[in-house]
Amino acid sequence: MSEPTRRNRRALPRVLATFGPLVGLVATWSLFALLSGADFVAWSNQRLMLEQTAVVGVAAVGATAIIVAGGIDLSVGSTIALGTVVGALVLRAGGATLHAVLATIATGLAVGAATGTLVVGRWARVAGPALGAWIGVLVAPHQGPWIALGVGAVTALVVGVVGERITPRLPLSPFIVTLGLWGALRGLAKGLGDNQPVYPPSVGGLDALTRPAESGLAALAAPSVWILAGLALAMALVLRYTRFGRNVFALGSNEETARLCGVRVERTKVWVYVIAVGCAGVAAVLQLGYLSMGDPTTASGHELKVIAACVIGGASLSGGQGSVLGTFVGALIMTVVDNGCTKLGLDNWVQEIATGAIIVAAVALDRWRARSAD
Numbered sequence: 001m002s003e004p005t006r007r008n009r010r011a012l013p014r015v016l017a018t019f020g021p022l023v024g025l026v027a028t029w030s031l032f033a034l035l036s037g038a039d040f041v042a043w044s045n046q047r048l049m050l051e052q053t054a055v056v057g058v059a060a061v062g063a064t065a066i067i068v069a070g071g072i073d074l075s076v077g078s079t080i081a082l083g084t085v086v087g088a089l090v091l092r093a094g095g096a097t098l099h100a101v102l103a104t105i106a107t108g109l110a111v112g113a114a115t116g117t118l119v120v121g122r123w124a125r126v127a128g129p130a131l132g133a134w135i136g137v138l139v140a141p142h143q144g145p146w147i148a149l150g151v152g153a154v155t156a157l158v159v160g161v162v163g164e165r166i167t168p169r170l171p172l173s174p175f176i177v178t179l180g181l182w183g184a185l186r187g188l189a190k191g192l193g194d195n196q197p198v199y200p201p202s203v204g205g206l207d208a209l210t211r212p213a214e215s216g217l218a219a220l221a222a223p224s225v226w227i228l229a230g231l232a233l234a235m236a237l238v239l240r241y242t243r244f245g246r247n248v249f250a251l252g253s254n255e256e257t258a259r260l261c262g263v264r265v266e267r268t269k270v271w272v273y274v275i276a277v278g279c280a281g282v283a284a285v286l287q288l289g290y291l292s293m294g295d296p297t298t299a300s301g302h303e304l305k306v307i308a309a310c311v312i313g314g315a316s317l318s319g320g321q322g323s324v325l326g327t328f329v330g331a332l333i334m335t336v337v338d339n340g341c342t343k344l345g346l347d348n349w350v351q352e353i354a355t356g357a358i359i360v361a362a363v364a365l366d367r368w369r370a371r372s373a374d
Helices: 003-036 043-068 076-092 097-119 124-143 145-166 174-192 206-210 223-241 243-253 255-260 265-291 302-312 324-343 348-373
Strands: none
Touching (some): 043 076, 043 223, 043 265, 043 302, 043 324, 076 097, 076 174, 097 124, 124 145, 206 223, 223 243, 223 265, 223 324, 302 324, 302 348
16 A cells, blocks of 8 residues: 555544544534424524533533543433532522632542542542541531531541551442442432422522523523533633643553553542543533423433544544544434424434444444544
8 A cells, every 4th residue: 555545544543533523413403404494403403402502511621631531431421410419408508609619629520539539449538538527527416516516527437547548549440430430420310309409599690501592692692502502612721732731641642651650540540530521510500500490300412422422523432532523423312302302203213223333333432433533
């Protein structure tokens, strides 16, 4: 094979990775526009599709960093559900809207920190706070909140410090860690809500995040869409122009090489999960606004949608490749398929088959790109 031919073969996968998702979005949109007509192409429907993309899109923006770093997160949906329950409980207890928002986002950040810590093998740092919180809950009804807080803090400190010193580091697969959290976080959400949705007196205006304004630039789309755009832009800039972003790509490309080049692998992994799952906390705020309640069963299956958006957008499950713009386009493709099938009156099972076929095709394309690049 001649050198020009070899270069052309290697260039084609790069072109597909860059423009393939956008071409797929245009083709999918055009197909449903032809089949559905005016109902699909109306601006009101375009705005609706953007709003329907917000929750999955915000979570997928964070998941892009995880996948680029060579990891995966199967607990996104459970994190969103737990966040809505925590936010609703704060509102029901009389907390301000800001307190509920901060508590919901903090839930995502805490889950991200725990996930990253378990992935790098520092399990004592998670076991200590978890055991301390459990003991504090047991002590509180008998000794009061302040004694319970003190006992829990001391327990967390002792277990964390002692466990860190006497136990070996035991790195775990991100797949296994997040699969375990997928069930544990969902169970925690159900426990906090007593196996029922949590209905606050009001959501303190969070429902306004889901509705566009009546005039001005904000009338083009709901605030949730602008939040998605802002987070996507921020994450894209971080991954492209910061040292942390370069370390994330290096980590996903070859972890050992990254370590030899001076990348602090453990710290980078933990921060990737903190930032990424923090985005799921923001998605939980939007979901709380949509539902006007905390629902421990909500966002079931969102982990599939989030990973699919990343893969459809060109991210490699092997790590080292992906873009926030591609993820955004991938999320839009899935929304267009769902909305277009609904406009055509197709049953939900048809949408699920179409989504599954798109995911398989995207993964097959990813494998082909990787093989052609070798």
